[in-house]
Amino acid sequence: MPVVAAAFLAEMCDADGEMLLSTTPEGAEVHELCYAPGAPSREDGFFGPGGAHQKCDAHSYFMVDMPRFCCKSPRIEIGDKSFKAKSKVCGDVMAEFEPDTQEIKTIRGPSTTATTAQLDMLASSGYSKEMPSVFAMEALESAGMPKPVTHFRCQGTSGTLVRWTHSEPPDKAEMCNTGSPPVRGAGYSSWFCDDSAVEEHMLHCCTVRGHIQCVKALVNVQGGDTCKCRGYTDPKLEDTSPSTTQKASATAFLAGLSLRWPLRPLAPSRRIAPRDRCRHHGRRRFL
Numbered sequence: 001m002p003v004v005a006a007a008f009l010a011e012m013c014d015a016d017g018e019m020l021l022s023t024t025p026e027g028a029e030v031h032e033l034c035y036a037p038g039a040p041s042r043e044d045g046f047f048g049p050g051g052a053h054q055k056c057d058a059h060s061y062f063m064v065d066m067p068r069f070c071c072k073s074p075r076i077e078i079g080d081k082s083f084k085a086k087s088k089v090c091g092d093v094m095a096e097f098e099p100d101t102q103e104i105k106t107i108r109g110p111s112t113t114a115t116t117a118q119l120d121m122l123a124s125s126g127y128s129k130e131m132p133s134v135f136a137m138e139a140l141e142s143a144g145m146p147k148p149v150t151h152f153r154c155q156g157t158s159g160t161l162v163r164w165t166h167s168e169p170p171d172k173a174e175m176c177n178t179g180s181p182p183v184r185g186a187g188y189s190s191w192f193c194d195d196s197a198v199e200e201h202m203l204h205c206c207t208v209r210g211h212i213q214c215v216k217a218l219v220n221v222q223g224g225d226t227c228k229c230r231g232y233t234d235p236k237l238e239d240t241s242p243s244t245t246q247k248a249s250a251t252a253f254l255a256g257l258s259l260r261w262p263l264r265p266l267a268p269s270r271r272i273a274p275r276d277r278c279r280h281h282g283r284r285r286f287l
Contacts, residue, residue, distance in 0.1 A: 012036050017215035019061070019204035020053075022222050031056040031206050033213055054213070056206035062114040063218075064122070064203045066132055069094040069108070069161035071175040071193035089175045089191050090199065092136040093156035097183060098165045103146040104182060109136040109156065114205075118212075122205065125212045130203055133157040135178070149183050163196055171195045 013034035020032045033054040074089040075082050094108040110132035114122065123131055139155035154160035154176035162182045163173040175191035176182045182190065205214040 014215075014217060016217075017213070018217045018219050019206070019215050020219050020221050022220075029061070031061040033206070033208065033215065034219075054208045056208060057210065060118075060207040062112065062118050062205055064110070064112045064114060064130060064132060064205065064214075066092070066110045066130070066201045066203075067094075067108065068092060068158075068199040068201060070197050070199055071161065071173065071191050072196060073194040074175055074191040076189070076191050085191065091154075091156050091159035091161045091175055092133045093139045093154075093160040094198075095152075095154075095160050095162045095176075095182070096165055097149060097162050098146070099167065101146070102149050104149045104152045104162065105146045106139050106143045106155070106160075109133075109140045109143070111140070118205075121207075121212050122214075127203075127205075127212070127214060130214070150181075150185065152182060154178055154180055154182055161193075161196055162190070 013036050015036040017033055017035045020034050022030045022032070024030060033056065035054075068090040069092070070088060070090040071085075074085040076085075077083075092109060093106060095104050095106045097104045112119070112132055119131065122128075133156060136156040139160070154162070156178055159178050160176045160182070161173060162176050163171075171194070173193040173196040174182065175193060177189050180187050180189050182188075201216075202218075203214045203216060204218045205212060207213070
C-alpha cells in the first residue's frame with residue numbers, strides 16, 4: 001500500500017463513528033461526529049466526503065455510561081456438586097464487602113449526563129436497549145454508604161457483583177442475584193467467581209438537526225499526547241469510589257423518571273479490544 005494511503009487510513013475515523021471534542025477560543029466545547037472515510041482532525045486537512053463530519057446541535061451532547069461487572073469462571077454449588085455457567089455472568093451494579101467489619105457498600109453502576117428529555121428521545125430513537133437500568137440507578141442513591149451485610153439485598157436489573165476487599169485466596173468475588181443476600185444467609189444463591197472484570201460500555205450522543213446519534217468513542221482533537229482507553233478492565237486497578245457526580249446523576253435520573261421508559265435489562269455490551277483503539281497519536285481518546 002502506498003505510504004500516503006496507509007497514513008490516511010491510519011488517521012481515518014472509525015466506521016462506527018467518533019465524537020470529536022474541541023473548544024472555541026472562548027472556551028466553549030464543540031462536539032462533532034466523524035465517520036469513515038473522514039479524518040478526525042482539521043489539522044489533517046481532510047474531512048472526507050459530504051456527511052463524514054456532522055456538527056452537533058449546540059448544547060445537545062450527553063453521555064451514557066453502562067459498565068457491566070462480570071464474574072470469571074462462574075459456578076454455583078448445590079450440595080456437594082459444582083455447576084459451571086454456560087454463558088457469561090455479569091451484573092450492572094458493583095459492591096464491595098469488608099470481611100473484618102462485615103459491612104458492604106455499593107461502589108459503581110450506570111451514570112449519565114442526559115436530561116429527562118434527552119433520555120426520552122434516546123428511548124424513542126431506536127436506542128431503548130442502551131438505556132441505563134432504572135433499578136441499578138436506584139442502587140446508586142446510597143452508593144458509598146456501608147451497611148451491615150445482613151441488611152443488604154443485591155440490586156440492579158441483572159444483579160450485583162460483590163468483591164472482597166481482602167480474602168484468602170485473593171480476588172474473591174461473587175455474582176449475587178437481584179433480591180438475594182450476598183455472602184451468606186437465607187435465600188443465598190450467588191455464583192462463585194475466581195476473579196472479576198469490568199466491561200466498559202459508554203455512549204456519546206448528540207442531536208444533529210434535531211435527530212439523535214450515538215457513538216462509542218470520544219476523541220479530544222486539540223492536542224495532548226496521552227491516550228486513555230477503556231475496555232475490558234481489572235476492577236482492582238480502578239478508582240471505584242462513587243463520585244458525587246455519579247450519585248447526583250442517579251438522583252436526577254430517578255427524579256425525572258418517565259413512564260415511557262422501558263424497564264428492561266441492559267443489552268449485552270460488546271467487549272472492546274484495546275488492540276487499535278489508541279492508534280491516533282497526539283489526541284486523547286476515551287471509550
